[in-house]
Structure formats: structure tokens, C-alpha cells
Amino acid sequence: MMLLPRTIKIWLPPGYNNNDSNENEIFNNNIRQQQQRHPVLYVHDGQNAMEDEDSWTGASWRLMGALTRLADHQLIGNNILPIVVLLPSADGDLLPGVRRRHLEYGDINFPFAQAHADFVANTVKPLIDDRFRTDPSPEHNFVMGSSLGGQASLHLMMRHPDKFGGAACLSPAFMPAMLDYVASTKGQDILRNKNGGCPKKIYIDIGGDMPSSGKSKDDDTFVRVSPIDVLDHLTPVHGWNPGYFWLDTQLQRQVTAMKKLLDKGGIEYQFRQYPGARHNERAWALRIDKPLQHLFSSNSDKRP
Template sequence: MTDYMKRTIVKEEVPSRILGESRPVKVYLPPGYNDMLSYPVLYCQDGNDFFTMGRIATIANKLILEENMQPMIIVGVSVERRKRTSEYSPVGELNAFYKQFFATELLPYIESNFPIRRQPEERVLAGDSLGGTVSLHLAMDYPDLFHNLLSLSGAFLLPTIKGIRMAADMPRLNAWMIVGLQETSVETHMGTFDFVYWNREAKEALERKKVRVTYAELRGEHTWGLWQQVLPNGLRHFFPATGL
């Protein structure tokens, strides 16, 4: 029986002049990793959560070894809880700085240290809740860098909907979005929100901008219990199986 728990995860510290600190990241290397090859990449907001509660390294190992899914490198970008809303929310004080760090410091650092393909279609941005929000705004702000979005119950509230409506058409953006049907009254420190309603609004607004949207509403709540369950389908969408 294959041991999917044998994972290779490298810890890095990305120096940032913009943030005035180094940002810890975890980098998953796929089975059979060879630095003479090149790999697509998945960037995860809330990086520690994706690795611990999302079990993304184990899921990726299983899909690569069992289903011959295309191997990828996964970068989990950490965030301090006390700064999370400020960095991830489009109205947060640190949001502009975080996005600039991500695009102009994190990407070059990762791509200079790992054999990652540099075409925008080879990069996927992933996030849960506000992590999905900042991922979408990164894709809108840097359309020449990011062409793929994996959103788990994105916190797409009114500022984001307005941002989508004001944006230019985005035909190169490929968005995979899910939300739980029990997410109609999610309590956050910003208030209580109907995430089903707001994800439907975001889907419609994105489609009007010619974004290719794959969207699903599933039974589940605003927790990793749902998100871990659907992560395999999200990975299959962006990293389809290679030919045998």
C-alpha cells in the first residue's frame, strides 16, 4: 500500500522590504521531484491551514501517485491571525502592501529557488473565505501574472462585487468556486453574512466579465470539514491527469 504521508515540505523565509519582515512559507515538493524538471505551482493563502486542516500535501500525493495527476509545487503562505483581515480584505489597511509583496517579492523569490514554470496559466491562486477574496483581487490587479483561481467559500462581499463590476473583461481568468449550502448565516468579526448569496453574486459578476467559471454549491458549512472534502476536485481541475 502506498504511503501518502511521506511528504516533502520545505520551510522558507521570504524577505520583504514592503512588509518590513520575513514571511514564512511552506513549499510542498511532489513525489519524484526533480529540480531538472519544471512544475506548475499552487499558491495558498492561509498556508498553514491548507497544510494542517486541509491536508493538501497528503491529498496531492494521493492524486499524483494514484490518479497520475500532474505533479505541482504547492506554496503555503503564512499569515498572522491579527493581521489577516487587514492583509486579505480589499478594504484592509495592509491589503495593498500584501498584494504588492505577493506579486513583486514572493513570486520572484519562489521562482528563483524552485523549478517553477513562469507562465501565468501555470500559476493557481487558492484561498478559503478571505483568502479566496485576496486571491481574486490579486488576479484582477495582476492579470498578466495570474490566470487561475481556486476559491473555497470566498468572502466576496460588496467591495469585491463592486471591484469586479468596475474591472475590464477577464477572459483569461479561470475560476473554480465552491460554497456550502449551510453558509447562509456565517458569523465573522465583520458581521454575519450569507455566503451563498454573495458567491452567487460574484459568479454572475465574473461571468459578465467573460471569466470561465466552474461553480458548485454543496452541502456543508464554512469550515475545513467542507473544504478538505472538495480540495481533490479543485486540484483535478487545474492539474489534470497526465497521459499514461
């Protein structure tokens, strides 16, 4: 199936190409760099991940700053920052009136979603591994996305478990076929690493209307998402960004269903709740360190 062309950006971590003026230091750095292989993070909705001006809401996940701060605090495994592959989704329609993103990030039985996952695994990843100093093993290649991008991330990992070792799903929009696949024997075998691949790291979070503790208690304070958040409207790129304040609340049911399936299968994962959190890039930026630590820290807890 033909997919529309797109420009894929690559973020290389600090020190990947060192331009130190000292020739001996350059030589030593080059030797170290030739020996050092980087993990890789593939990001759905990549145009929203790094730079505010590139994001369709005028705010980004601030991913670059989060990664470098985690490295400064030695919270990245082996203190080796990943190469980040930014997979865009904002431009172009596959069909008139139908956003490309809704098809490519759609349910796992959608032909366009399957084609997109295969494109990333079979075209993009080999190209990245060929051109950059990556560690191509699945235990060092991860996927991340929010909303439909969260579903696309889990889909990519499960469709190509031999190439990807983890998926971070922020406020994910899980759909019926995805839930059915996770419940199936094949899906459970993949997630439990039954066939000898690498153990899978899974991160899921959700915001929206919920008790402040994230648990159902009668005496707890219930937090609702405000329909208007002034800070969402003060971006230099977009003056009007309501932030989809209702979406995290609507997605809670599917997330709960996914948790039950993972629990039933005895599958390890990390789950976090953010009472009152909105469904937009600014909200995800406030907690972006959590999925990054889970994917890249060798000692991260599987559950909070």
C-alpha cells in the same frame, strides 16, 4: 507599506529531489529533473493546508494527500505535481486588536490588502522562481484560499494577471470593492483575457443552508448546517471548534452576486454547491480535489 515578517513554507513534490542509491538512476533522474519545470500553487492561510497540527482548528485541508492521490490517478495535467507555497496568516497583528489576516485579506481597496498582493507577486514569486525549478508563466501559477483567503486569491490574480492564471475560492468572503471591480470594464477585460494574457481559471464553491440539490425547488429537501458536529470537536489540537457553522450561509449572497457578474460578462468558471457544508478546514478537505482538478487538469470542465 511595511508588512510584518513571516515564515513561508515550501512543499516540494515527491521526486523533486531523488535520493535513489543507484548512481545511473540518479544521473538519469537528475537529467529529467533539470528539464522538468513545475507549476506552482500559492496558498493563502497556508498553515491550515497541509498538516493538522499546524492548523488553527486542529484539522487541515489535507492538501498533500489530495495532490498525490490526483497524480496517482493521472488527474494532474502532464502528471507533474506543483510546488506549493504556503502563505501563513495566523500570527501577529498589524494594529492592536486587529488581526493581520483581516487587513491583508480584506477588500481590494484596503492598502494592506494591496500591499500583501504586491508582496506575493513582486517579492515571493520571483524568489520562488529563482530558487526552484518552476514554470514562471502565468498559465502555470495559481492561487487558492478559503473564506477571506478566497477573496485574497481572486484579488492577487486580478491585480497581477501577468503572473497568475487562476484562482480557487472556497467559501469565499467577497466584499463590495471586489464585486465592483469584477463588474468594471477593466476587471471584465482581465477575466475575459481581452488584453492577450493567458485564459483565467476560476473556481468558486459554497456550502451552508440550502436545498439538497443546490437549486431552489419547493419539493426539494432543505439541508441546514448543524450547529454542533462532534467530529469538529475531536481533534488532538483543539478540543473546541464550532466550525463557524453559520458563515457559509451568510456568504451565499455575495457568492451569488459574483456569479451573476461572471455570467453577465460571459466569463468561464466552475461553481459548486455543498448543501449543509460547514465553514472550516475539515469541510474544505472533503472537496479539496475539485478546485485542484480545475486548476491543474488540462481537461477539467469549466462548469459542473
